[in-house]
Amino acid sequence: MTTIDVGLKPFDELNREIRACTDDTLVLNDVNGQRYIGCALSNKNITINGTSGNAMGAYLDGCTITVNGNAQDATGDTMNDGMIIIHGSCGDAAGYSMRGGKIFIRDSAGYRSGIHMKAYEEKQPLIIIGDRAGSFLGEYLAGGTIIVLGLHQEGKAPVGYFCGTGMHGGKIYLRCDTLPSDLPQQVSSSDATQEDMQEISAHLESYCAIFDLDKEALLASHFYVLRPNSSTPYKMLYTNV
Amino acid sequence: MGINYLYPDFEVHRDREKCITCRVCERQCANEVHSYDAESNRMVSDDTKCVNCHRCVSLCPTHALKIVKTNHGFKDNANWKGDVIQDIYRQADSGGVLLASMGTPKDYPVYWDKMLINASQVTNPSIDPLREPMETKTFLGQKSSKIRRDENGKLITKTDPQLALNIPIMFSAMSYGSISYNAHKSLALAAQKLGIFYNTGEGGLHEDFYQYGKNTIVQVASGRFGVHPEYLNAGAAIEIKMGQGAKPGIGGHLPGSKIGEDISKTRMIPEHADAISPAPHHDIYSIEDLRQLVYTLKEATAYTKPIIVKVAAVHNISAIASGIARSGADIIAIDGFRGGTGAAPARTRDNVGIPIELALASVDTRLRQEGIRNNVSLVVGGSIRSSADVIKAIALGADAIYIATSALLALGCHLCRTCQSGKCNWGIATQRPELVKRLNPEVGSERLVNLITAWNHEIKEMMGGMGINSIEALRGNRLMLRGIGLNETELQILGIAHAGQ
Structure with a gap:
């Protein structure tokens, strides 16, 4: 295990050190918003103590990154594989366009989480947000799963405006008693079925273990599932010149 | 079904003298313009499907084919030109956004030519x-505009990455x-x-x-x-x-x-x-x-x-x-x-x-x-x-x-x-x-x-x-x-x- 005391080290220096490090386990202490940590990495596990900067774990391809603190914007942007665990909240655009791997956020996520997430064969990305997600959650969702638990929302919809706009694949599970009031026409909502609950249960297994939550208590509450109305929503829009 | 307001843009002209009914045009056209009529032992064409891509023209072994822009048109109108009118018909028919491809064919100035x-x-x-x-x-x-030296005064020759063409x-x-x-x-x-x-x-x-x-x-x-x-x-x-x-x-x-x-x-x-x-x-x-x-x-x-x-x-x-x-x-x-x-x-x-x-x-x-x-x-x-x-x-x-x-x-x-x-x-x-x-x-x-x-x-x-x-x-x-x-x-x-x- 290699420990780096980050302090105010410039991001490029820090990331060069991480790339050059031959150890497969790194602990970064006193991180102060340095950007691009773990960008495109596939062979190291990183623990970040402090606040990770923008685009942490962009194109991540198989590591586990654990943040003991909050993360800033664009966490796991275009992530391909691996796992990001945030013991806190994260900023905007988490998991933008991610295709594989998992992002677990203990508290809340900012705007635009999971936009254009997509799935392909064994690559089935997953984002779980403990409390609440901001507006535009899962816009253009093309595949994968987003779960928002609303832990402190007391049954209110745990998302902001425009949830799932342009959605054409994947699903969004919301643990709440009332639906968002402005769901767009591309989204169909229903109560989670038994099959859905089994899937949620499987996904929550490690999330609850990591963040020390009572899975059964969570599963006892009501979940909605949002799905696309059609996988080809744009089909009828055109006429040829 | 309502009336189709659109007249075909192109006409397939087939020289009956030259056509040997080899059916190459039929096989080559994915738009299914050409077909063989067994009764008359002749090739026939459906102009409505022709996009004027010249595939059949280029492959016809006897040069029996040519595609001609139709001279059928609307009454002359400098403002309401034929394609403008047809676009309206298309959208009135389908309710769709007009979809096109390749670069714009419109007559904008080409500054290269000026x-x-x-x-x-x-x-x-x-x-x-x-x-x-x-x-x-x-x-x-x-391209760096500065000469950089290391701590010993030696030139740093490493440049930013370049594409060499x-x-x-x-x-x-x-x-x-x-x-x-x-x-x-x-x-x-x-x-x-x-x-x-x-x-x-x-x-x-x-x-x-x-x-x-x-x-x-x-x-x-x-x-x-x-x-x-x-x-x-x-x-x-x-x-x-x-x-x-x-x-x-x-x-x-x-x-x-x-x-x-x-x-x-x-x-x-x-x-x-x-x-x-x-x-x-x-x-x-x-x-x-x-x-x-x-x-x-x-x-x-x-x-x-x-x-x-x-x-x-x-x-x-x-x-x-x-x-x-x-x-x-x-x-x-x-x-x-x-x-x-x-x-x-x-x-x-x-x-x-x-x-x-x-x-x-x-x-x-x-x-x-x-x-x-x-x-x-x-x-x-x-x-x-x-x-x-x-x-x-x-x-x-x-x-x-x-x-x-x-x-x-x-x-x-x-x-x-x-x-x-x-x-x-x-x-x-x-x-x-x-x-x-x-x-x-x-x-x-x-x-x-x-x-x-x-x-x-x-x-x-x-x-x-x-x-x-x-x-x-x-x-x-x-x-x-x-x-x-x-x-x-x-x-x-x-x-x-x-x-x-």
């Missing part, structure tokens, strides 16, 4: 490229999906032979084409299809696509019907589901955000590859380019509004954006004024049709140019502008195996190599004529251009004098 190139006479000798070496090698990337021409982005496997292979092979680059577009990189990585630019667009670390590291450079000349401000949409097994694998999305590239990158809402994407790509490739930012030529292009030049990007690619597309809403294609000539001149001027021209190289595209256009672009300030429509024409495209139908009879803009196989990548690449080699000869010839023996000395050398029939404002934007001045 600029003339200089030549030496008497006072400075012209150079004969047959006798003397002419340099067209071009390096694209950030034998000829300042590259094939611009066309995705696997918008064009066929064989079209991509033709481009890849030709780029390799020529020592230039082709561009994946936003459709990912087919596993068979990783071997051409040294001559490949990989693209990252808003849909991020097929983007992963291996892909990013496979190419010689990475292009962030912010916009496209044919459809500035809007995203892309590859319909599920075109996403077969191979496309699905390359894009890494399920078969038969729509592939949607959102209009903006939703992780880029500012120059600062763009800088962030540029740096994630640099970090992902350990600062070994130049990053290109491609934008469409729009009204405030010089201010936008100034921002990009400060974002850490190495190369700016600007796509003019006449650029092609596999499919775009017709109204956007025909009305949004500005000509590349004006965009290029204004960007080059602005970056010079701000002292940041060397921060970036400039690559321009959007209808470069000949070596003369290349010379003019470089003299206006471009480091290199992008071609796509010209390259497709070399592969046999006849500009019938129905790429969106996916039934390209020339095997270019289609995914149907029986059509794709009509394009032989060996032959295709040879035709591309021929085209670029010919252009290169012409470029050298014209450079020599100007008394210039290095493309470097032509770059931004606007004294080599004069305008013809341009007004004061146009001349001022282009930064050139009028012919005779």
Whole structure:
């Protein structure tokens, strides 16, 4: 295990050190918003103590990154594989366009989480947000799963405006008693079925273990599932010149 | 069913004397225009389906066929022209957005054709490229304006990553999906032979084409299809696509019907589901955000590859380019509004954006004024049709140019502008195996190599004529251009004098 005391080290220096490090386990202490940590990495596990900067774990391809603190914007942007665990909240655009791997956020996520997430064969990305997600959650969702638990929302919809706009694949599970009031026409909502609950249960297994939550208590509450109305929503829009 | 208001645009003329009923036309036409009528033992045609792609005309062994634009029309009207009326009929019929392909056919000014190139006479000798070496090698990337030394005073010779081109021409982005496997292979092979680059577009990189990585630019667009670390590291450079000349401000949409097994694998999305590239990158809402994407790509490739930012030529292009030049990007690619597309809403294609000539001149001027021209190289595209256009672009300030429509024409495209139908009879803009196989990548690449080699000869010839023996000395050398029939404002934007001045 290699420990780096980050302090105010410039991001490029820090990331060069991480790339050059031959150890497969790194602990970064006193991180102060340095950007691009773990960008495109596939062979190291990183623990970040402090606040990770923008685009942490962009194109991540198989590591586990654990943040003991909050993360800033664009966490796991275009992530391909691996796992990001945030013991806190994260900023905007988490998991933008991610295709594989998992992002677990203990508290809340900012705007635009999971936009254009997509799935392909064994690559089935997953984002779980403990409390609440901001507006535009899962816009253009093309595949994968987003779960928002609303832990402190007391049954209110745990998302902001425009949830799932342009959605054409994947699903969004919301643990709440009332639906968002402005769901767009591309989204169909229903109560989670038994099959859905089994899937949620499987996904929550490690999330609850990591963040020390009572899975059964969570599963006892009501979940909605949002799905696309059609996988080809744009089909009828055109006429040829 | 209501009345069909649309009269066929084209008529298939078949010379009965020459037709030998071999049925080649029938087999060749994916639009199913031709058929054999057993009763009369004659070929018959359905004009309504003809797109005027010339496939049947080119393959008819007896030259019995020709396609003629119909002379049937509406009552003459300078305002309500026939195509305007027909578009209204189409939309009234379907309620759909008009979809078109390739570059705009509208009659906008082509500034390339309003600029003339200089030549030496008497006072400075012209150079004969047959006798003397002419340099067209071009390096694209950030050029440091400072000499840097290490702590011992030694020169630091390591430069920012550069793309080295034998000829300042590259094939611009066309995705696997918008064009066929064989079209991509033709481009890849030709780029390799020529020592230039082709561009994946936003459709990912087919596993068979990783071997051409040294001559490949990989693209990252808003849909991020097929983007992963291996892909990013496979190419010689990475292009962030912010916009496209044919459809500035809007995203892309590859319909599920075109996403077969191979496309699905390359894009890494399920078969038969729509592939949607959102209009903006939703992780880029500012120059600062763009800088962030540029740096994630640099970090992902350990600062070994130049990053290109491609934008469409729009009204405030010089201010936008100034921002990009400060974002850490190495190369700016600007796509003019006449650029092609596999499919775009017709109204956007025909009305949004500005000509590349004006965009290029204004960007080059602005970056010079701000002292940041060397921060970036400039690559321009959007209808470069000949070596003369290349010379003019470089003299206006471009480091290199992008071609796509010209390259497709070399592969046999006849500009019938129905790429969106996916039934390209020339095997270019289609995914149907029986059509794709009509394009032989060996032959295709040879035709591309021929085209670029010919252009290169012409470029050298014209450079020599100007008394210039290095493309470097032509770059931004606007004294080599004069305008013809341009007004004061146009001349001022282009930064050139009028012919005779």
